[in-house]
Amino acid sequence: MEHSEEKLMSKKKPAFPINHFLNDYLIEHSRNIKIPIFYEDLLRFQGSVVVYDKNDEDTLWVRVYFSEFDRQEIDLSLKKVYNILHSNGNEDNIQYLNIDAVDYCTFGNSKPFRVKVRNVLNDNYTYFYVKKTDASRVYGLELEHILSPYNLNFLVYKDTLIEEHIAGIPGDTFIKEILPKCTEPQKSQIAKEFVKFNERCMIRLLGDMRSYNYVIVPTHDFDSVVYKIRAIDFDQQCFEGKFKVYYPQFFKENYPMVQLVGNKLQENSIEQYKLEERSIVAKRILSSEDRLNELIFCMKNDEISNDANIEQLKMQIHDFTKDISFKKSKNMGEVLESALDFVRRNYEDVTMR
The missing domain is CATH 1.10.510 (Transferase(Phosphotransferase); domain 1)
Structure with missing residues (x-):
């Protein structure tokens, strides 16, 4: 196998919109589902603190916080998104879910939000990501789902993309x-x-x-x-x-x-x-x-x-x-x-x- 040091990548790839063919495909395969919150809503955070790893090194993620007025509405909406992504959208368990953290990454193309959801009954937790929709990413996710050994769980609604966390x-x-x-x-x-x-x-x-x-x-x-x-x-x-x-x-x-x-x-x-x-x-x-x-x-x-x-x-x-x-x-x-x-x-x- 060879290795090369030459510059390979363009400076920045633009985000491409979802066209009507892809939108119809996503609807047909239950990927396009109405969700109660958009990427833009999470940009309303009031401030942030740097997230460090166990070695006290900057992770390039910041933990964001919202005004008291926004926080309740955003927390509830994120719990609903979790249920839509991982279940059938049933809200019976919402009282047992807690949004432990919302982190924002300014590194890379997608500037994602990472949401940590915890079950308060047993302290099990998982993550999901809220990103801006980009047709390239949606094609990439679908091709990974079809052609790799792994199934992927994601949702698209208008300009917002919800992705499950891939553990590793x-x-x-x-x-x-x-x-x-x-x-x-x-x-x-x-x-x-x-x-x-x-x-x-x-x-x-x-x-x-x-x-x-x-x-x-x-x-x-x-x-x-x-x-x-x-x-x-x-x-x-x-x-x-x-x-x-x-x-x-x-x-x-x-x-x-x-x-x-x-x-x-x-x-x-x-x-x-x-x-x-x-x-x-x-x-x-x-x-x-x-x-x-x-x-x-x-x-x-x-x-x-x-x-x-x-x-x-x-x-x-x-x-x-x-x-x-x-x-x-x-x-x-x-x-x-x-x-x-x-x-x-x-x-x-x-x-x-």
């Missing part, structure tokens, strides 16, 4: 604090997972998987711990023009992972794991064909990038695959359609021999 250890924290303490077999398993994650992001054109945009999820299996890698940020779906942006291996933040792959895996093993991931994605493409085709139709009738990026990306993937369909692509939806078709065809060609 932030990649940058894992690389810095936990990876050095892992056993040699664990390091080999993590290297394998990074190869598969790298391949999955590239296939479905999810960009900007720097170490703070994914989490590592440890699972106990018999007498060992197995690590999986999950994306947690989806706003760089099919926007950038450089093909390398869609490979996590090319971000300097992931260099320790790339080194791990080089140290732990032989070239034929890397190729085997790439093939395994392509095959798994191909099976998901085939098993979710109707829903995926609906989503791709929306993307093909949408504007989620600019002409320069589309031209650059389609030509770079054409040079990589030698598949003429990339050259013919007119927008990012068609580029992604060609990429998924390429994976599916290769899988079918092999299985039908």
Whole structure:
């Protein structure tokens, strides 16, 4: 696996509105549901304090507080949103919910709010996020739901996006604090997972998987711990023009992972794991064909990038695959359609021999 230091990302990606095709798709698949609060409502906070981690380092999140007048209304609305996201919207349990904190992040594109909800009967808590709607992110979330091993829970209503929290250890924290303490077999398993994650992001054109945009999820299996890698940020779906942006291996933040792959895996093993991931994605493409085709139709009738990026990306993937369909692509939806078709065809060609 290679690693590159060149500047990969544009300075800032614009947010794209939800068009009527995507809106209809979201309604059909129960993603578009009326909610009692909007992103803009949370911007009415009166002040904030910095949130520090356990090492007293700035987390880049601030804890916001509201006027007494706003607080009651906002708390109640956030509890209702929690119930809509995680249940059927029934409000019988609202008296047992408490909004422990509302945090705001000024870092990154989406400037999200993170809401901590606690059940006062047993002190169990969870988080959800309130963000501004961006079509790129919605496409990214849906593609993750369809093509990855993980189901995602989110809601869109007008200009507000509600996302469930994806639990795990932030990649940058894992690389810095936990990876050095892992056993040699664990390091080999993590290297394998990074190869598969790298391949999955590239296939479905999810960009900007720097170490703070994914989490590592440890699972106990018999007498060992197995690590999986999950994306947690989806706003760089099919926007950038450089093909390398869609490979996590090319971000300097992931260099320790790339080194791990080089140290732990032989070239034929890397190729085997790439093939395994392509095959798994191909099976998901085939098993979710109707829903995926609906989503791709929306993307093909949408504007989620600019002409320069589309031209650059389609030509770079054409040079990589030698598949003429990339050259013919007119927008990012068609580029992604060609990429998924390429994976599916290769899988079918092999299985039908």
